[in-house]
Amino acid sequence: MTFEEQLRERFVHQVDVTESMLPPVAIVVERAKRQRLVHRAAMTTLAAILVTAAAVMLPPRSGEVTLHNPSAQVATQAPADTEEVLVPDGIGLTLAEAQARLAAAGLSGGPTSGGGWSDPADPNAVVVHQAPPAGTAVQAGDAVGFRTALIDAALCRAFDLVGPRQGDAVELARDPGYWDALRQGRAVANPALAAHIDSLLDHQAAGRPLDEAPPLALDSVAIHHDACSLLAQRAQ
């Protein structure tokens, strides 16, 4: 029995003796109602605070009537139930296009700090990863984080040497084609990706095991490879 199979058996043994004791679904539905009431109360309070602050801080324009009793105004304005929206798909778009799509859905978004895939200000960079993923239900106004990269045909041709992804990054690296793909990709990659590829190549040249390679470098190559695969599928 492999270690993974033994581990799976231990997991089953660990949890199967514990009763879930989950309540009937009607209890869960009641809990959802209470969540909605709490949420509405919080939004009502927040709206009251914002409207009062605006009435106090903003000077009236000429001809406008000054509100002498802003709280009365607030009391008559029942706020709309906070809208839930589905995160749109930004993969493959430029950052500007992806942000426009978010704005149309009532969301905000921008580049995620860290990762070092590419300079998001580069107009040729495209979104290769987003969080939350497309289709996730979020509240209107929530933010979505994007990672961008300079994906072009030359890079994707280089990475295509590896073929469809099989197994994990360590298994993949046992294929000699993976290292040829990295070297060819290095020649056409943007500086951020090139630096990650260099660290993997240095790691390999030093004879160190790949599973001890910098995870950020492994992730970077994996994300670019996955983005190329995804864009190729969409083009079919």
Place this chain on the structure above:
Amino acid sequence: MPSTSTDGARAGGLLPAGEGKRMFAAFYDLHGDEIFRGLLLTLGDAELARDATQEAMARAWRSWSAVHTYANPAGWVYRVGLNWGRSRYRKLSREVLGKYRDHPQPATEPPDPALRQALAGLSPRHRSVVVLRLYMDWSVEAVAAALGIPEGTVRSRQHAALKQLRQRLKEPR
């Protein structure tokens, strides 16, 4: 295995009156236990896992018109439960212990204390991947969608988690 989008999905997620509740009840019956056990392994405490499962299922019901159209609604529920459970535990541990703790001590000793200890030693990110892959038996694609991470990251975290578990459980490679 996580459920795929059901036959009951309609354009835009709209459902006839009553059908939504029936679908959700069926989903709850089918996946409630599985998600509870996955959260139990990941969070390390049965009471916390129960509460997290209920909270996440309630949120799923609130957004059912959208959630039921997802390719992996169970994955969505697991992730919401995991985030809620971790946030709740951090808040409670600060209030009760005066400091942050990542993993609770269970009220009763589980059947396999060494496994519990080994899992507690993983980072939450690695723990959730190895539980979803090995215990829930979800595909790399399903785990990536559930956790909102790239598939390559699922693979590399699984590899790193298994390596650590081998060392902690003193299994030969």
